Amino acid sequence: xxxxxxxxxxxxxxxxxxxxxxxxxxxxxxxxxxxxxxxxxxxxxxxxxxxxxxxxxxxxxxxxxxxxxxxxxxxxxxxxxxxxxxxxxxxxxxxxxxxxxxxxxxxxxxxxxxxxxxxxxxxxxxxxxxxxxxxxxxxxxxxxxxxxxxxxxxxxxxxxxxxxxxxxxxxxxxxxxxxxxxxxxxxxxxxxxxxxxxxxxxxxxxxxxxxxxxxxxxxxxxxxxxxxxxxxxxxxxxxxxxxxxxxxxxxxxxxxxxxxxxxxxxxxxxxxxxxxxxxxxxxxxxxxxxxxxxxxxxxxxxxxxxxxxxxxxxxxxxxxxxxxxxxxxxxxxxxxxxxxxxxxxxxxxxxxxxxxxxxxxxxxxxxxxxxxxxxxxxxxxxxxxxxxxxxxxxxxxxxxxxxxxxxxxxxxxxxxxxxxxxxxxxxxxxxxxxxxxxxxxxx
Ligand SMILES: [Zn+2]
Numbered sequence: 386x387x388x389x390x391x392x393x394x395x396x397x398x399x400x401x402x403x404x405x406x407x408x409x410x411x412x413x414x415x416x417x418x419x420x421x422x423x424x425x426x427x428x429x430x431x432x433x434x435x436x437x438x439x440x441x442x443x444x445x446x447x448x449x450x451x452x453x454x455x456x457x458x459x460x461x462x463x464x465x466x467x468x469x470x471x472x473x474x475x476x477x478x479x480x481x482x483x484x485x486x487x488x489x490x491x492x493x494x495x496x497x498x499x500x501x502x503x504x505x506x507x508x509x510x511x512x513x514x515x516x517x518x519x520x521x522x523x524x525x526x527x528x529x530x531x532x533x534x535x536x537x538x539x540x541x542x543x544x545x546x547x548x549x550x551x552x553x554x555x556x557x558x559x560x561x562x563x564x565x566x567x568x569x570x571x572x573x574x575x576x577x578x579x580x581x582x583x584x585x586x587x588x589x590x591x592x593x594x595x596x597x598x599x600x601x602x603x604x605x606x607x608x609x610x611x612x613x614x615x616x617x618x619x620x621x622x623x624x625x626x627x628x629x630x631x632x633x634x635x636x637x638x639x640x641x642x643x644x645x646x647x648x649x650x651x652x653x654x655x656x657x658x659x660x661x662x663x664x665x666x667x668x669x670x671x672x673x674x675x676x677x678x679x680x681x682x683x684x685x686x687x688x689x690x691x692x693x694x695x696x697x698x699x700x701x702x703x704x705x706x707x708x709x710x711x712x713x714x715x716x717x718x719x720x721x722x723x724x725x726x727x728x729x730x731x732x733x734x735x736x737x738x739x740x741x742x743x744x745x746x747x748x749x750x751x752x753x754x755x756x757x758x759x760x761x762x763x764x765x766x767x768x769x770x771x772x773x774x775x776x777x778x779x780x781x782x783x784x785x786x787x788x789x790x791x792x793x794x795x796x797x798x799x800x801x802x803x804x805x806x807x808x809x810x811x812x813x814x815x816x817x818x819x820x821x822x823x824x825x826x827x828x
Contacts, residue, residue, distance in 0.1 A: 388414075391436070393412075399752065401737060402734040404734070414795045418756060418795070445751050448693075450693040465477045495527045496813060499534035504804075510701075515542070524540045537744065541577065545583075546591055564579070581607070611646060630654065644665050645697070646677075652688070683717075693739050711724070733776065763786055
């Protein structure tokens, strides 16, 4: 069945580099792909659906390069002890929480946050999952939520030594099982990566096992790298290597791998990240919240590192994350006009590149042949909007605008700000509150 959707009368913002603004162009969706971008008179019907985007921007669905769905049920939890540093944040909150998660909690967390993602126009999310006492089957449960929401996600399980040998093995196997499932099914909404927590919670032996298995599966790795200074200190102390150098020694970096954070990296580390083509996911709101410092995006980019943008579960609103990223970089560099292009490109150019690489087809830009992941955003430009001004509009204006319509793989997930997928949101939220109350009880 061929479904043809025509989007007309909107202003197109293409993303990619350069990010272009196209007026007078309609966009035809056919078979889940963007089939044509041309004046509407030149696109013959019939159409199954015509969307009038007058007063709206037509943009690609946004990509989140680092996310943790499982943190959804922590919203409002006030029981964690005050933490003086990042290790205490992990000990007092995240590692206490994730040990109590059940498979039902895991699936619900994903279901809830993915509705938010649809509302904010984020249609591809690269998740990093942990539930050490509910490992087996966790990625299938998240995948079920992803399928239900109709978005795309790249999933992994974060292997860590912190809960002992049996759980290390379960984590390794969970990554492998999900990767094999993806390879067998070829579902265009799901992709695998091999998840690792961070070098400071992984022994050489576990890194070796993960490296061998990841190579056998032919997938890249997704790992937290030098998020806090304590990660660097622990690795230097125990292994006389920085986290970047140590992960590189085990063959865990490369074009298919994501290093989340890279806040505390040396010049030599940056050169390794650049030489291996490793993708760095910058998460400014999380870095601010955890008071771990801010990645030096300006220098990373200048040294040739591919830097994209994640949210580390602080939000699913990518333009909000980008905006905060720019302010944070100004503070980091003590310079109120620096790093504009470096930051803007994380979301506009690098994230689409990452998603296209992970999924194996063009994704995250408006171009003929790319996946039909498209959003309509209410926005009447109050100042000239063209190729020279579009990045300023994205950060200062469009980030504050409302997403009206979200389409993924040619399927309309939200229209007129109403979810079009099969979900009773009130009932889902009620069930989620029950699960959260019980989780908080066990916390
Ligand atoms: Zn993270």
